[in-house]
Amino acid sequence: MRSRDAEDTRAYRAALAVGLPTAAYGISFGALATVGAGLDVWQTMVLSLVMFTGGSQFALVGVLASGGLSAWPSAVASAALLGSRNAVYAIRMSPVVGRGFARRALAAHLTIDESTAVSSAQQSPRAQKIGFWVTGLVVYVGWNLTTFIGALLGDLLGDVSAYGLDAAAAAAFLGLLWPRLAKLQAQAVAVAAAFVAALLTPVLMPGLPVLVAALVALVFGATNWLGSRRPRLGEAS
């Protein structure tokens, strides 16, 4: 009984430790969406309320900011490709969430990097549940509040580059990428994709360089070039 309580407490702590700082950078998303991409406050809020997956949200407004509304196919495709990892998380979280239509629909909405990571780090099924739901809810509420604040601030700010917000956007993406660079293979993919995107920018339509750079991942993924030979069983990713 005692150890179960201790495990629950650890799960709650981990959920808050991960959830609160994550929620805080909704401010930069809100500001970028309104000032960078020219969305209004309500469009920005729909992205955080309905799309609710940070990488895809940043990608959508990032492509719209550089390519304008005419780059929408690339903007939507970039958001979808980045959001595809949530489908994988969903498969992993499916047994944790359990049965019932309403419960699974709500769980689907909260299936993101952070809720999956905190849940996966817990030992007992009960603590895994706590990790998933508490992290998901904390990030959801916090992320939407800070998006709203950022969107209102963004409207007041005006020209982004004078405040360095364009560089802040790049830094925000770097923050999402950094924890994924532990392995040599990931580092090689990152460098190659960055080069491909930059080199294609002057010759392709806005938005397309990002999608072509994604092909780098397909090549490395299919061939496992520079990858470890050991099976992935039991390996945290």
Place this chain on the structure above:
Amino acid sequence: MTAWHVVLLASIVCFGLKVLGYLVPARIIERPAPARTVDLLTVALLAALISLQTFAHGQQLQLDARLPAVLVAAILFALRVPFIVVIVAAAVVAAGLRALS
């Protein structure tokens, strides 16, 4: 396409992907190649976006205050400085360099 269409379409697609995961049998993704590819796809997309946010100006490449700001951010992330502090630092570096030039 208006901005509203784009916002709603992309939101529905991303939510749909999450739902899809709960409908798929687990064994599909447990094979190593698809799992590895999805992980690497995230890495490639983020790296490509960073590259464009740092170097692209419309359809041209341009070296300006963004590059030093991103390098500072990389150093701070390597030192495990909290996310929000790094973002502010990057903005300050870029804004500072622009104010000086």
